[in-house]
Amino acid sequence: MWDYREFLGEVLIDSDTLQRRIQELGEQISKDYEGKKLLLVCILRGGVMFLTDLMRSIRIPHAIEFMAVSSYGVGGRHSSGQVRITFDLNTDISEWDVILVEDIIDSGHTLHSVLELLSIRQPKSLSVCALLDKSERREVEIPLKYIGFEIPNKFVFGYGLDIDDFYRNLPFIGVVNLEKYNALIHQQEKE
Numbered sequence: 001m002w003d004y005r006e007f008l009g010e011v012l013i014d015s016d017t018l019q020r021r022i023q024e025l026g027e028q029i030s031k032d033y034e035g036k037k038l039l040l041v042c043i044l045r046g047g048v049m050f051l052t053d054l055m056r057s058i059r060i061p062h063a064i065e066f067m068a069v070s071s072y073g074v075g076g077r078h079s080s081g082q083v084r085i086t087f088d089l090n091t092d093i094s095e096w097d098v099i100l101v102e103d104i105i106d107s108g109h110t111l112h113s114v115l116e117l118l119s120i121r122q123p124k125s126l127s128v129c130a131l132l133d134k135s136e137r138r139e140v141e142i143p144l145k146y147i148g149f150e151i152p153n154k155f156v157f158g159y160g161l162d163i164d165d166f167y168r169n170l171p172f173i174g175v176v177n178l179e180k181y182n183a184l185i186h187q188q189e190k191e
């Protein structure tokens with residue numbers, strides 16, 4: 001694999017800016033859910049970095065859960081609208097006030113399906129906290145209660161978000177220079 005600098009277009013949101021905003025979100029959630037039985041549901045895998053920072057910024061007692069869905073397939077850049085559940089919750093959510101924690105809302109298909117599936121299980125309440133909102137690309141409307149950042153229509157990576165499964169570990173959100181990235185892939189395929 002390559003050093004991310006070989007295809008980084010620009011750093012869109014640096015680490016300090018991310019962390020400051022996540023603190024604010026945690027404060028707001030702590031106020032809004034005081035006295036409630038709060039369950040954060042992280043959607044794997046992209047949401048995992050955001051979840052671990054967000055939960056440290058929430059002052060009130062809460063539990064966490066994980067679920068995995070797949071909408072893009074390996075190496076995909078565009079949502080198919082076909083969302084598959086690959087790993088389900090282990091908690092009966094009917095007693096809980098649930099917040100879904102996502103890294104990014106793009107077309108909206110992933111969240112739309114997850115919301116539909118979870119609302120059937122009748123949680124006390126069901127809301128969404130998304131770090132990034134790429135609203136220009138929306139194909140289905142999603143009620144978003146908490147949003148970290150509105151971002152332009154560009155393919156981003158880092159802080160949980162992958163390119164072909166790699167680079168999730170980076171502490172910032174970067175824009176992929178697709179021309180450079182595709183050239184690297186092309187070169188690799190020739191070798």
Ligand SMILES: O=P(O)(O)OC[C@H]1O[C@H](OP(=O)(O)OP(=O)(O)O)[C@H](O)[C@@H]1O
Nearest residue numbers: 045046071072079105106107108109110
């Ligand atoms: O709004 P949408 O167009 O549905 O796109 C958003 C979804 O796409 C990404 O997940 P992906 O399927 O790439 O899985 P990953 O989190 O494991 O990378 C991201 O984490 C969201 O879940």
Ligand SMILES: Nc1nc2[nH]cnc2c(=O)[nH]1
Nearest residue numbers: 106154155156157161162
């Ligand atoms: N890595 C990554 N995954 C996405 N899934 C939907 N939009 C994006 C994006 O911009 N970057």
Ligand SMILES: [Mg+2]
Nearest residue numbers: 046072161162
């Ligand atoms: Mg992905």
